Amino acid sequence: MEKLHSLYYFLELAGCFAFAISGAVAARQRGLDLFGIAALAFTVACGGGIIRDLCIGAIPPAGLKNWQFLAVSMFATGLTVGLYPIVQRLKRPVLFFDNVGLALFAVTGAQKALAYGHNGEVAILLGITTAVGGGVLRDVLLNRVPIILEKEIYASAALIAAVIVVLGDYSNWMSSELTSLVALVTCFTLRTLALRYHWNLPSPSLK
Amino acid sequence: MEKLHSLYYFLELAGCFAFAISGAVAARQRGLDLFGIAALAFTVACGGGIIRDLCIGAIPPAGLKNWQFLAVSMFATGLTVGLYPIVQRLKRPVLFFDNVGLALFAVTGAQKALAYGHNGEVAILLGITTAVGGGVLRDVLLNRVPIILEKEIYASAALIAAVIVVLGDYSNWMSSELTSLVALVTCFTLRTLALRYHWNLPSPSLK
Amino acid sequence: MEKLHSLYYFLELAGCFAFAISGAVAARQRGLDLFGIAALAFTVACGGGIIRDLCIGAIPPAGLKNWQFLAVSMFATGLTVGLYPIVQRLKRPVLFFDNVGLALFAVTGAQKALAYGHNGEVAILLGITTAVGGGVLRDVLLNRVPIILEKEIYASAALIAAVIVVLGDYSNWMSSELTSLVALVTCFTLRTLALRYHWNLPSPSLK
Incomplete structure (x- = not known):
């Protein structure tokens, strides 16, 4: 179990790094x-989690309190500013970790809301918020319509992960660890397949 | 009294529905x-109330906790996606309920802030926020200047409703129920007349 | 000491006024x-402080509770609407007080976070947020990329002021009053020189 938690922690920082890179590159x-650039990197990496923490009453938000998130964001900024060729070559691993980050943030976001004693609806809505909030803030700050609202299965994958976490918590069918593993893998797989095969949600206005 | 509360509750959901439709249609x-589309519908319906709840310490925000708001938003989304012709024919009732929603959200927003023990200024500012916050978030997400800041008597009607609630609470001239009724009717009437006769606040830059 | 506090209080309202003017003029x-116009003035003057208060658990936010902030914002609105020629002639003093406001908000923001028992990282991040949050909200509402992310040494001056406050608090080298004075003067001087000599942070994309 201890090992699983260390693994999660490593993956969370890796996801955070991927999110920060996406913010820094866009900036x-x-x-x-x-x-x-630094502000955008930090906002994408921590923005969703900060909104979640405000909504569940976790004061001060973890993103502001734990130096690791700030450090990872600054590292991503440094890379993007100083070693842009490397960042460009990192495109594939960054996409990979972005998907990892999406899945992990959705799962841990929903779990944290449940751990603070809130109901399933709060957990699902805040799981999605944790996962996509940073990206939405990035696009608002860069003055464009949030890309996640326009195309690709992205937020929907986060939704599914959060729903699995909440169902697992209610039903007690599986251990909490197993549930979160299933949620993670589902979200990650869905998102990766959607990227590869260009799956989109229908956009009714184009009918 | 019981009946009045049921009526308010029905009107609040109706206003919420009108707000959600406005978000879904814009999206x-x-x-x-x-x-x-679903995210925008939910944001317009609940965004103002969520900001209010964060500011008064009502954790978690009611918009995230009560399934009715989410259900109404999803219903509005379904209509907008599946039965767009109906939504277009609903234009007049939707405008009507949007005005109802504006009035109700301003009144209930101010009342909730007072009920949490905050002062009149907080209640007035958060009454306005509850009423117009969702619409502002919609316009920010859709990358345009919030329409309520540009024209028509909209936020100002909410302001007047919130002021009436606070004055009523301070003066004890009328029962709380009567005060909120006066506030509701004033805001609704003002807004409806403004729409009909194209009343605008002066826009100083055009002088 | 008493006098110093009165001075700070006067300066805070003056900074608030300068921020409100910048919002009202842009609107x-x-x-x-x-x-x-009134909403923008208030948002620029109080937005950063409201976000800070939500993050440290100061409910309700001071910007909503204390009438002085609202009064100063409305006064700035009145001037901008009714006496625009005067506001235009105030350009220099407004820039001066904007720099004062930046420095003061950074210092008082960091101090308030420390006073609520949060760590140095929270204090630094929220010191910056207090100082620049209002301006960022102004630009988001007016649908443009926040100017402070694009050019000039602005947020960086706030960062340095917040770091000085936190270092002073940790090291106990100087009294809290002296520390905040040093932080204030540093931030104000840096910003004034940057304006005068057009100092910018490097913008990596232009390399």
Whole structure:
């Protein structure tokens, strides 16, 4: 069990790193300055979790309190600013870890809401928020319609992961560890397949 | 009294429905996918109330906890996606319920802040926030200047309703029920007349 | 000491006024109506502090509770609407007080986070948030990329002020009053020099 938790912790930081890279790269492409790049990296990595913590009453939000998130964001900023060729070559691993991050943030977000004693609906809504909130803030700050609202199965994969966590918690069919593993793998697989085969949710306006 | 509360409850859900429709329709017109439409509907219906609850310490926010709001938002999404012709024909009732929602959210928002023991200023500011917060978030997410800041008497009607609630609470001239009725009717009437006769607040830059 | 506190209080309201003017002027230039101008003025003056208070658990946020902030914002709105020529002639003092406000908000933001028992990282991040949050919200509402992320040494000056406050608190080298004075002067001087000599942070994308 101890090992599983260490693994989760490593994966969470890796997901955080992937999110931070996505923020830093987008900021660099828009011509923001050094501070702007760092701020965007941190916002994408921690924004969703901070909103979740405000909503469940976890004060101060973990993203502001734990130096690891800030350190990972600054590392991503440094890479994006100083070693952009490397970041460009990291494109595939970054996509991989972005999917890992999405799955993990959805699962841990829902679990944290449950752990604070809130009901399943809160857990599902905040699981999604944790997973996609940072990306939405990034797009709002960069003045564009959040990409996750427009295309690709992204937030929907987070939704499914959060639902699995909540169902597992209610039904007690599986141990909490097994549930979160199933949720993680489902979300990650769905998202990876969606990327590979260009699965989209229907966009009714195009009918 | 019991009946009045049931009536309020029905009206609140009706207002919530009108707000959700406005979010879903705007999202559909911008070409968002299914998830995006549902997310916008929910955001407009519950966003203002969630911000209010964070500010008064009502954790978790009611919009995340009570399934009715989510259900109404999903119903509005379903209608907008599946039966768009009906939604278009609903234009007049939707405007009607949007005005009802505005009035009700301003009144209940201010009342909830007072009930949590905060002062009149907090109640007025959060009454407005409850009423217009969702619409502001919708416009920010859709990448446009919030329409309520640009034209028509909308937020100002909410302001007046919230002020009436607070004055009533301080003065004890009328029962709380009567005060909220006066506030509701004032806000609703003002908004309806403003729509009909194209009343706008002055826009100083056009002088 | 008493006098120093009165001075700080005066300066805080002056900074608040400068921030409100910047919001009101930007709103007027974008053609918002009276309510929109007042809302923007208040948002720039109080937005950063409200986010900080939500994150440290100061409920309700001071910006909503203390009438002085609202009064100063409404005064700035009145000036911008009724006496625009005066506001234009105030350009220099407004820039001056904007720099004062930046420095003061960074210092008092970090101090308030420490006073609520949070760690240095929280204090630094929320010191910056207090100082620049209002301006970021202004730009998001007016549908443009936040200017502070793009150019000029602005948020970085706030960062340095917040770091000085936290270092002073940890090291006990100086009294808290002296520390905040040093932080204030450093931030204000840095920002004023940056404005005068057009210092910018490097913008990596332009390499």
